[in-house]
Amino acid sequence: MAKLATVIGAGPVGCVLALLLRKRGYEVVIYEKRADMRRTEMAAGRSINLVLTPRGLRALDLLGLRDEVRTLTVPVYGRMMHSLSGELAYQPYGKDEREFNDSIGRGELNRFLLDKAEAAGVSIHFEAGLARLDLEGGMLHLEDGREVEAKLVFGADGAPSAVRESLAAAGKCERSLNMLPDGYKELLFPANEDGSYRMDAKALHIWPRGDHFLMGLPNQDGSFTGTVYMPNEGPVSFAALDTAAKVEAFFAEHYPDSIEVIGPSLGEQWFANPTGHLGTVRSFPWHLEDRVLLVGDSAHGVVPFFGQGLNCGFEDCAVLEALFNEHGDDDLGVVFRAYEEARKPAGDAIADMALENYVEMRAKVADPAFLLRKKVQKRLEGALAPRYRSRYAMVVYSSIPYHLAQQAGAIEAEILDELCAGIEDPEQVDLARAEELVAAKLAPFVSEHGLDLDF
Template sequence: MSREAARNHETIVVGAGLAGSLTAVYLARRGFRVRVLERRGDPRAPGAKEEGRSINLGLSQRGIVALREVGLLERLAPLTVPMRGRVVHLPDGTLRFQPYGLAEDQILHSILRHDLNVALVDEAERLGVEFSWGQRVTAVDRTKPAVTTDDQAVHTADLVVGADGAFSAVRTHLGRGLRMDLHQEFLEWGYKELLIPVGDDGEPRTELRALHVWPGDEGLIVAHPNADGSLTATVFLPFEGEHGFAGLTEAGRVREFFARRFPDTLTLIPDVVEQFLAHPPASLVTVRTAPWHVTTDDGRGVVLIGDAAHAVYPFFGQGMNAAFEDCSVLNRCLATHPHDLPQALAAFEDSRRPHTDVLAELSKRNFVELRDKLRSPLFTVRKKVDLALHRLLPNAWVPLYTLIAHTTVPYGEALARARRQDRLLGGVTAALTGAALAGLTHRLQAKGR
């Protein structure tokens, strides 16, 4: 949608998180008059950073492209830490490094959610976006469309964007009276955050330029580096059982569990027990819904974006990146259909929803990989073979992780390509195994003669 066509479009964005703030930036750049409603307070207020609790972020190619499109990538660079691979912490205290890729740019960039959110809000305000904090949505009228907040104010707009997260109020109200599908699934594991502080000498306690992973079937820890030399660790455990959150409520049991399962954390996090017991666990949810948008006869509409449309488990590191890619794709659809908002919203959903459904399955599958397979020598060998083939055939053979994290190939196409490669590798492996067995049989027969 051109700036001229957008000039008279009033837009309400519900949610000032990452997806909502970036959507507001894109729309303001396109000429929309944008107001953002957020139930929480301003993240820039004193103490707001300490009040938040969220899994740290790994910025990958899809998010990088979106931030570059709105001119924010270079400005955010000082707030990020490059992660060139995984450092796997094994129970015996040894460390194993697994690179993400071969090329110099095949890395992730760790950034604190709060810092990224503040930068996006600042940029949106610079572009003229109005933010209203402490505004909870209590109703959505899709026939106008309009949004009602808890102060009984009614906000009418040409476009309403629901960017209010996995438990979206916009999605809930939008679905009333519609044949709307909704699949919501909670993982049997939850999470808590811990801080790995800098050492007494002011230096990082462990390798900073990597994602740190402590795998295990009883628990999983993932730690992202921060620009100040600390790391933010997320502890994933089952909710139930003696080794789950329900059973780890006393200091002695917590210390014994970490000493047995994650022994080096006792050194890396001197107050690990106190931190662990300080907060309740949070839940992990995946959401799929359809439709994502509704339009009126006079060309107005409501659309869902980010977690409101497709929340996923965090184990592929794509939740934020997929949401940012939503913003980029929606912007392109508005540009392609400059005078037809309903067509733009339909094109957006058609181009995104099949692929985010695939991402939901990939994210669930990668939970098993992080938890169980990283310790396996066979898994490590397979990853090395994948990278070796990628080095030999950089365009013909690309590992699934590389396709997801380091390209913008749509998720469904990435999975289809990886499956073709898996079948080929399986066939080659079977052929090599058969040849080796045939050779062994021939040698044994020769000896027998």
């Protein structure tokens, strides 16, 4: 008889995990708190856009779904910076156009994965939120009062995770939540009447303004989903922008060239769309014996500034699948322990790098010294790849564990400090010295950890 696996949460990670377990022959049941999003209207301003990157797409390869998902995405090849005076500056993401990210609506992706999960025989119960997991009795206590037996439980219930909280309440896991003092708000930038884009759709657009920023990612229908990130309280904050007139004046002052793109609905959208909160969840351990395992945001909720939260959750699933293949299904405690050992340092590293990137996206992308560094990095990638790849490339395009990419990035930062000192133009960089520094500092680390930079 097939073993029964219970997954809590039918978000993107829960669905991918359910599909992988189904493929291994498990009978899979998902309990999801919300109503079925395929049958309900999504509330305005809840249309988060994500970038999927090759790291996350590799999990979809295991299910043969990459190509189908990519029919729902818009490829973006770099960042387009909008200065206050409306000048545009483009920074490509990768070493060439084969390296790009895929913009997709989280809702669209989730609906697609729900369809796939059901078609594969996964049974999904909607409006069936978990209130508490009884670890002793192996019972789910649902919010509607039902009690259901569940001997093998996967927590894929996102950052607020009731599974993780049940582990914590029983003293089986420690967790922390650090909220950012900043929040976010989604705004729709509509398409032109003929369905065409109002901005270049091959880029993520960004208006970096120091303590706040606006960004926009393209959708397939010619619109962009914009997001404003700013402090919740204070002189420049969501709290301070409390009338439509103030919002319009703020955009006219700080993001003037976005006004025409967003159109007359700005003030209305601002008050209709909710302000979201952002935080970092860390927890440990992520498993209990052979009975409970946390995946995705329930284990490691990260702020969105590296665009890796979901990619990391998908990679959790891919790593778990590889460990199932290595150790078999007979002793899940062994698989779960190996998963946790592999993924915890990775989860911590991407949480740290995402927080660091917050400063990069708000402020540094407009700073000439930072831009010079980025251009020097590109020159080094052009001249020295595959001996040198940027930290960004390692995080986004490779499968190098996040913590090793972070450590390699720290070495690269030292190399760049020396190479950028006293120059104003990337053409002035001393490539011979760069070769020496890469050979002396980066190469030993790459070789010690067996990293493959030829991706």
